Amino acid sequence: xxxxxxxxxxxxxxxxxxKAGCSVASAYPGTPSTEILExxxxxxxxxxxxxxxxxxVGMEVAIGASIAGVRALxxxxxxxxxxxxxxxxxxxxxxxxxxxxVVTADDPGMHSSQNEQDSRxxxxxxxxxxxxxxxxxxxxxxxQEAFEVSxxxxxxxxxxxxxxxxxxSTVVDVGDDFGPRQVEGKGYVKDIRRxxxxxxxxxxxxxQAQERTEQLRxxxxxxxxxxxxxxxxxxxxxxxxVTYQYVKEVFPEFAVLKLGFTNPLPxxxxxxxxxxxxxxxxIEELDPFLEEQIRALGLKVVExxxxxxxxxxxxxxxxxxxQELLGDVALPEVRxxxxxxxxxxxxxxAGCSHRGVFYTLAKLGATVTGDIGCYTLGAFPPLxxxxxxxxxxxxxxxxxxxxxxxHKGRLCAVIGDSTFFHSGLTxxxxxxxxxxxxxxxxxxxxxxGMTGHQENPGSGKTLCGDPAPATDIAEVARAMGxxxxxxxxxxxxxxxxxxxxxxxxxxxxxxxxxxxxxRIAAKLWNLATYGVDAxxxxxxxxxxxxxxxxxxxxxAAAGGKRFKCVxxxxxxxxxxxxxxxxxxxxxxxxx
Amino acid sequence: MSAMNVSLVGVxxxxxxxxxxxxxxxxxxxxxxxxxxxxxxxxxxxxxxxxQVRFAERVYSPIIQDGASDLLVSFERIEALRWRHLLRAxxxxxxxxxxxxxxxxxxxxxxxxxxxxxxxxxxxPGACVVEGLRIATDLGNARAMNLVIAGALSTLTPFExxxxxxxxxxxxxxxxxETNLRAFAAGRDAVRG
Numbered sequence: 001x002x003x004x005x006x007x008x009x010x011x012x013x014x015x016x017x018x019k020a021g022c023s024v025a026s027a028y029p030g031t032p033s034t035e036i037l038e039x040x041x042x043x044x045x046x047x048x049x050x051x052x053x054x055x056x057v058g059m060e061v062a063i064g065a066s067i068a069g070v071r072a073l074x075x076x077x078x079x080x081x082x083x084x085x086x087x088x089x090x091x092x093x094x095x096x097x098x099x100x101x102v103v104t105a106d107d108p109g110m111h112s113s114q115n116e117q118d119s120r121x122x123x124x125x126x127x128x129x130x131x132x133x134x135x136x137x138x139x140x141x142x143x144q145e146a147f148e149v150s151x152x153x154x155x156x157x158x159x160x161x162x163x164x165x166x167x168x169s170t171v172v173d174v175g176d177d178f179g180p181r182q183v184e185g186k187g188y189v190k191d192i193r194r195x196x197x198x199x200x201x202x203x204x205x206x207x208q209a210q211e212r213t214e215q216l217r218x219x220x221x222x223x224x225x226x227x228x229x230x231x232x233x234x235x236x237x238x239x240x241x242v243t244y245q246y247v248k249e250v251f252p253e254f255a256v257l258k259l260g261f262t263n264p265l266p267x268x269x270x271x272x273x274x275x276x277x278x279x280x281x282x283i284e285e286l287d288p289f290l291e292e293q294i295r296a297l298g299l300k301v302v303e304x305x306x307x308x309x310x311x312x313x314x315x316x317x318x319x320x321x322x323q324e325l326l327g328d329v330a331l332p333e334v335r336x337x338x339x340x341x342x343x344x345x346x347x348x349x350a351g352c353s354h355r356g357v358f359y360t361l362a363k364l365g366a367t368v369t370g371d372i373g374c375y376t377l378g379a380f381p382p383l384x385x386x387x388x389x390x391x392x393x394x395x396x397x398x399x400x401x402x403x404x405x406x407h408k409g410r411l412c413a414v415i416g417d418s419t420f421f422h423s424g425l426t427x428x429x430x431x432x433x434x435x436x437x438x439x440x441x442x443x444x445x446x447x448x449g450m451t452g453h454q455e456n457p458g459s460g461k462t463l464c465g466d467p468a469p470a471t472d473i474a475e476v477a478r479a480m481g482x483x484x485x486x487x488x489x490x491x492x493x494x495x496x497x498x499x500x501x502x503x504x505x506x507x508x509x510x511x512x513x514x515x516x517x518x519r520i521a522a523k524l525w526n527l528a529t530y531g532v533d534a535x536x537x538x539x540x541x542x543x544x545x546x547x548x549x550x551x552x553x554x555x556a557a558a559g560g561k562r563f564k565c566v567x568x569x570x571x572x573x574x575x576x577x578x579x580x581x582x583x584x585x586x587x588x589x590x591x
Numbered sequence: 592m593s594a595m596n597v598s599l600v601g602v603x604x605x606x607x608x609x610x611x612x613x614x615x616x617x618x619x620x621x622x623x624x625x626x627x628x629x630x631x632x633x634x635x636x637x638x639x640x641x642x643q644v645r646f647a648e649r650v651y652s653p654i655i656q657d658g659a660s661d662l663l664v665s666f667e668r669i670e671a672l673r674w675r676h677l678l679r680a681x682x683x684x685x686x687x688x689x690x691x692x693x694x695x696x697x698x699x700x701x702x703x704x705x706x707x708x709x710x711x712x713x714x715x716p717g718a719c720v721v722e723g724l725r726i727a728t729d730l731g732n733a734r735a736m737n738l739v740i741a742g743a744l745s746t747l748t749p750f751e752x753x754x755x756x757x758x759x760x761x762x763x764x765x766x767x768x769e770t771n772l773r774a775f776a777a778g779r780d781a782v783r784g
Contacts (some may be wrong), residue, residue, distance in 0.1 A: 170653075337676075553698070
């Protein structure tokens with residue numbers, strides 16, 4: 001019997017966690033991994049789940065639950081794993097007690113990320129076992145297996161998704177027995193030799209980690225997730241993850257060694273496969289993670305010129321590879337019709353509470369170090385009010401570093417509320433401790449916006465919708481020692497200009513909180529509607545500088561050099577900013 | 592039942608992901624293997640959006656190779672040109688008759704497309720055109736435009752209308768269901784004449 005459901009791999013993680021008897025799950029949102037915890041919350045009756053303030057804390061919570069003897073899960077996007085590496089690197093020595101599964105979702109092609117790191121390198125670095133599912137069914141099966149492996153080999157186990165698997169829905173047989181499973185916890189036994197890795201205890205761990213790696217290598221050679229698929233042996237293809245699907249599409253007739261468990265590398269299995277085929281080809285997405293290790297085994301791998309080791313894999317790229325290697329396919333005829341089309345980049349929503357801050361910072365001519373979130377869009381024209389974005393929380397250290405380097409002119413850091421809680425606290429503490437004068441502007445819209453409106457320590461609610469204390473950022477800054485802490489309304493351009501000019505020019509450090517709830521999350525997108533009196537509009541273009549998607553070009557003026565404005569009543573949310581930019585009183589509330 | 596590659600394109604917020612989800616559930620209910628792949632994230636903020644649905648006895652790749660879509664469903668007219676490369680020779684096009692100016696045009700940073708009618712007519716002479724927004728507005732709910740398009744789309748797929756309706760019931764909650772089923776039926780009627 002079976003029960004089939006259409007699930008994305010992210011959903012499949014949650015369903016599998018439920019079936020595997022997971023007890024605790026903690027994660028910070030990040031595309032493409034966000035929906036994992038949102039779906040775990042659907043099983044909150046049996047799994048305690050939460051938004052962690054960042055990935056490091058999420059990892060530490062999951063480790064704590066594992067130490068206490070229960071099954072635990074944490075999930076993150078690829079760059080989140082960087083944040084979580086510190087606790088991970090030691091817990092792989094200490095070894096899991098209750099099963100600990102870590103899901104990392106890479107983003108080949110950088111659909112929604114600032115870099116394209118291949119997390120498999122970090123998993124190898126951490127000496128942890130790694131599963132690479134090719135679809136939602138495998139994700140469902142591998143998550144359950146990963147819990148078993150974690151407990152059997154006493155090590156955190158990784159499941160690596162990618163944007164394509166995370167956001168592709170496929171049919172999953174969850175079994176007719178699907179339901180929450182009660183797993184007896186292993187319990188916690190005090191053992192300082194294990195849990196306190198001071199050097200004298202850590203050295204034996206190091207040796208154990210080495211033994212464990214070889215045991216896991218043997219597991220990898222026997223697991224059902226590494227399988228050979230028969231075919232023409234003139235070419236044998238080693239592949240992993242979602243890339244398998246493209247291989248089956250483009251090289252359907254050849255023998256395939258499909259690897260679902262890739263670290264430690266199942267070397268004997270690969271050697272046997274290599275010996276059974278005339279030529280060995282390795283096809284994988286992003287870094288040559290398998291290929292370099294396979295070459296290091298002394299095996300000969302087909303060389304080619306088709307670039308496959310960066311950006312997202314797809315069938316077309318493999319068709320090009322086949323054309324190069326076998327010359328028996330033609331690239332499909334593709335007709336394009338996009339010449340000269342205007343681009344359609346994402347923009348800050350109509351009514352966004354961040355818009356006025358960027359409008360004002362542009363007006364003040366400030367250099368702005370930015371951060372990760374919706375507000376990164378403030379970098380683009382016509383606002384053009386951001387200079388840098390490096391990683392979560394970096395804006396504060398970046399601004400302070402520029403200040404210490406002697407940067408001339410107005411300078412500030414801009415960070416969202418969720419990012420501030422994630423990694424901004426230590427940044428402002430560093431400023432105050434070291435006597436900097438950096439101004440940090442917190443765009444406090446009381447939600448984690450870009451990833452699709454998740455709760456955070458400022459929003460007053462938890463992942464499961466329960467009430468939580470809403471942390472007051474101004475109080476936090478004052479407690480750290482900031483004397484200049486100013487809260488300014490986000491839709492008052494005059495107040496923003498006065499406050500930001502004063503704080504950016506002040507010789508002391510300051511924190512400015514420019515707050516108003518996200519219009520979309522708070523369902524405030526239809527508060528009022530504004531309209532334009534075409535008679536009064538002088539086509540000066542001032543309102544266009546807001547970059548509001550609701551403000552569009554109307555009739556031409558000045559011989560076609562300038563344009564009057566029109567407000568799209570469908571998009572306008574009545575935020576009131578455009579009225580403040582109009583010197584001619586042409587804009588007014590019509591509803 | 593025949594294999595099919597469907598690409599759905601448009602602008603963030605138009606309901607593309609819901610429409611593709613209903614299509615995928617319909618195919619799964621009809622007993623086929625199905626893969627539905629979408630790109631979101633920053634695309635939520637008014638950017639260009641794409642979702643791809645493949646169904647057959649067995650589907651491998653979640654991505655449709657360029658030049659291999661049997662059907663291109665465009666919720667917006669400029670986007671229909673942008674994604675032309677997805678369509679195979681002889682593939683069908685379902686075009687929602689709606690222009691949404693990108694902010695790059697409305698704010699005057701980039702020129703608009705003056706010859707859009709002519710370019711669309713030249714690229715897609717046999718396109719099935721649906722007045723999705725007008726039909727949904729006439730029914731009293733402009734937000735049901737995506738279900739009007741789903742209705743039109745349903746006439747180009749091999750599935751029974753009852754299976755489509757089951758998928759819609761599965762996916763859309765209580766109080767919005769009736770409006771959306773009416774929009775779906777109106778979309779079917781609109782393209783069947």
